[in-house]
Amino acid sequence: MFSGQLPHYIEPRKLAEQGGSVSGQTTVSALPRLAEFGHSQGEQVDVALDFERSAEDSLCTVQGTVKTRLQLVCQRCLEPVMYDITARVGLALVWSEEDAERLPERFDPWLMSDEKLSLVPLLEEELLLALPLVAMHEQCPTPLRNTAAPTPAETEIPKEQADNPFAILATLKKDRQE
Known part of the structure; x- marks a missing residue:
């Protein structure tokens, strides 16, 4: 039914009754x-x-x-990484919380309040839900800093301090100041 530039408002119930479709493009900047x-x-x-x-x-x-592409921050190297985001939409229109509870598990509820609704909140919500939990490069472009654990000799505590439970903290503090 709608193709090309996306409409600002749609009538979901009317589209469902008619078996309609909405397809087109917008930009990320149009999604606040x-x-x-x-x-x-x-x-x-x-x-x-x-x-x-x-x-x-x-x-x-x-x-x-x-679908879109978003620049995220790699959680390994903290450099930018481009991600292809694809949100699969599977919603059922509901008009009350009771209707939402009776939905089959394959559908998420889309609570209707008016006959005419903006498409933008739906697009935003679906894309946000499709974001990866942790964004990472396949192979980070910059080498990661070596953060090897200290050797046992470096963390060894003299016998006289072993009885003090805070001795290890003093050792760590001393290492940090060096």
């Missing part, structure tokens, strides 16, 4: 909750959503994908 990804603001967001009413349980559903 993704503003923290400053270097990715110009990246394209591809959206392909199919709305339908299922015959067996008469649920109005939304299924499809939302």
